Amino acid sequence: xxxxxxxxxxxxxxxxxxxxxxVLDSPRYNHDMAPTKVHERTWNKWHITALxxxxxxxxxxxxxxGVLTAYFGLSVGEALLxxxxxxxxxxxxxxxxxxxxxxxxxPFPVLLxxxxxxIGSNVPCxxxxxxxxxxxxxxxxxxxxxIHLFLGSVFEGWKSLGxxxxxxxxxxxxxxxxxxxxxxxxxxxxLETLSAPLLVLVGIGLLVWALPNVxxxxxxxxxxxxxxxxxxxxxxxxxxxAMVGFWATLSLNIPDFSRYAKSQKDQILGQLFGLPLTMxxxxxxxVVMTAASEKLVGVTVSDPVSLxxxxxxxGWVALAMALIIIATLSTNTAANIVSPTxxxxxxxxxxxxxxxxxxxxxxxxxxxxxxxxxxxxxLLVSDVSLETVYSNWLLGYSSLLGPIAGIMVVxxxxxxxxxxxxxxxxxxxxxxxxxxxxxxxFGVPVVLTLLSLGSSAFSxxxxxxxxxxxxxxxxxxxxxxxxxxxxxxxxxxAI
Numbered sequence: 001x002x003x004x005x006x007x008x009x010x011x012x013x014x015x016x017x018x019x020x021x022x023v024l025d026s027p028r029y030n031h032d033m034a035p036t037k038v039h040e041r042t043w044n045k046w047h048i049t050a051l052x053x054x055x056x057x058x059x060x061x062x063x064x065x066g067v068l069t070a071y072f073g074l075s076v077g078e079a080l081l082x083x084x085x086x087x088x089x090x091x092x093x094x095x096x097x098x099x100x101x102x103x104x105x106x107p108f109p110v111l112l113x114x115x116x117x118x119i120g121s122n123v124p125c126x127x128x129x130x131x132x133x134x135x136x137x138x139x140x141x142x143x144x145x146x147i148h149l150f151l152g153s154v155f156e157g158w159k160s161l162g163x164x165x166x167x168x169x170x171x172x173x174x175x176x177x178x179x180x181x182x183x184x185x186x187x188x189x190x191l192e193t194l195s196a197p198l199l200v201l202v203g204i205g206l207l208v209w210a211l212p213n214v215x216x217x218x219x220x221x222x223x224x225x226x227x228x229x230x231x232x233x234x235x236x237x238x239x240x241x242a243m244v245g246f247w248a249t250l251s252l253n254i255p256d257f258s259r260y261a262k263s264q265k266d267q268i269l270g271q272l273f274g275l276p277l278t279m280x281x282x283x284x285x286x287v288v289m290t291a292a293s294e295k296l297v298g299v300t301v302s303d304p305v306s307l308x309x310x311x312x313x314x315g316w317v318a319l320a321m322a323l324i325i326i327a328t329l330s331t332n333t334a335a336n337i338v339s340p341t342x343x344x345x346x347x348x349x350x351x352x353x354x355x356x357x358x359x360x361x362x363x364x365x366x367x368x369x370x371x372x373x374x375x376x377x378x379l380l381v382s383d384v385s386l387e388t389v390y391s392n393w394l395l396g397y398s399s400l401l402g403p404i405a406g407i408m409v410v411x412x413x414x415x416x417x418x419x420x421x422x423x424x425x426x427x428x429x430x431x432x433x434x435x436x437x438x439x440x441x442f443g444v445p446v447v448l449t450l451l452s453l454g455s456s457a458f459s460x461x462x463x464x465x466x467x468x469x470x471x472x473x474x475x476x477x478x479x480x481x482x483x484x485x486x487x488x489x490x491x492x493x494a495i
Contacts (some may be wrong), residue, residue, distance in 0.1 A: 048270025
């Protein structure tokens with residue numbers, strides 16, 4: 001017989017919930033959103049390292065150097081430095097926000113119930129979910145192109161399909177992503193573990209191919225594309241903000257993965273080993289490959305899928321495309337489907353299970369890419385490029401997500417003192433339905449960011465949006481929580 005009251009137990013600093021009927025019958029609970037059991041936390045530091053290698057080695061990472069030089073006016077050296085510094089910066093909120101997931105086994109939406117309220121957590125969750133669905137669509141475009149080129153290298157007649165072949169590839173890759181996630185966290189863990197060494201080999205192979213065709217001295221000496229005499233600092237910090245924005249999403253929902261970590265040490269070392277250097281090296285590879293592309297294939301090409309597609313050897317193209325498909329799949333499933341799947345379930349856990357949420361994620365991602373797909377089919381003519389949307393999105397959405405990251409860190413480490421009522425996060429009445437402190441701390445930086453768009457004097461507030469938003473959001477949330485009633489501090493029953 002199921003006990004009526006839930007029990008929380010602790011093993012070596014990790015807590016788990018034995019759910020009673022009080023939690024099982026709660027509208028805030030379902031099996032997929034439940035805290036992981038200690039025996040389910042099987043990811044060691046190498047699994048987490050592989051996760052980050054798998055997520056970092058992808059087409060958008062490869063193009064980051066080009067984005068910074070073309071759109072943010074940086075030189076090649078400045079761009080690579082911005083990428084390295086940005087990933088060291090974002091490692092801080094990533095590691096800190098992972099703590100609660102590791103300790104309590106809870107996903108991102110459940111952790112947000114502490115700082116935004118049991119119901120209010122849905123607002124930042126849906127903001128995060130929409131961004132993830134957009135990235136899911138972008139990555140699926142790259143994966144679909146790789147499938148199209150793979151089939152074109154194997155079947156000569158496939159090439160004649162053109163854009164229609166790319167759309168078919170998109171739909172095949174779209175379905176493959178959803179299938180992997182539906183199989184659960186263990187399938188993602190093993191996909192990342194198996195793909196990481198393959199992806200490293202791909203990077204080495206591309207580098208060996210490119211280096212004889214590029215002079216690193218000349219590449220680093222290329223002048224920056226910004227007005228002559230302009231100060232480097234404004235351009236550099238705008239680019240730095242955009243690069244922080246690249247992983248701003250994961251700095252929020254990292255509990256979705258750290259809830260499977262064996263210990264805090266494993267999640268910290270895994271992220272430290274896997275993220276900064278991988279991102280830097282693969283972005284640097286993109287800069288080198290783009291510079292060498294004219295000598296390699298006769299035209300400057302800024303993404304690896306299109307570059308490899310220019311190779312005249314069908315066998316090498318087929319092999320390279322197969323590896324790129326694996327790389328994009330490992331990134332997309334982990335970075336862009338897991339989070340919105342949990343976020344959508346948080347709306348109504350009793351009505352939306354994982355299968356429904358995964359399909360919903362796929363449909364939203366498909367809708368967001370409808371514009372590009374219709375262009376490929378020849379049904380729509382538009383001058384809006386995916387590259388322009390991509391570069392502007394990096395800066396814009398980081399301004400939205402920065403305050404949430406700052407609020408989460410302050411709530412867990414300072415206000416709650418790393419103590420949560422695990423049972424109470426799944427019930428009504430322990431934590432507030434709406435934590436207005438969180439919404440005010442989130443809303444003020446967002447409003448100021450929007451106002452700064454119309455003011456040249458305060459444009460810096462938008463240009464450095466992640467930094468200004470996270471710091472201001474954290475400060476406002478801290479001040480309001482200290483001034484408000486005790487319910488926003490450590491709650492009764494927290495451990």
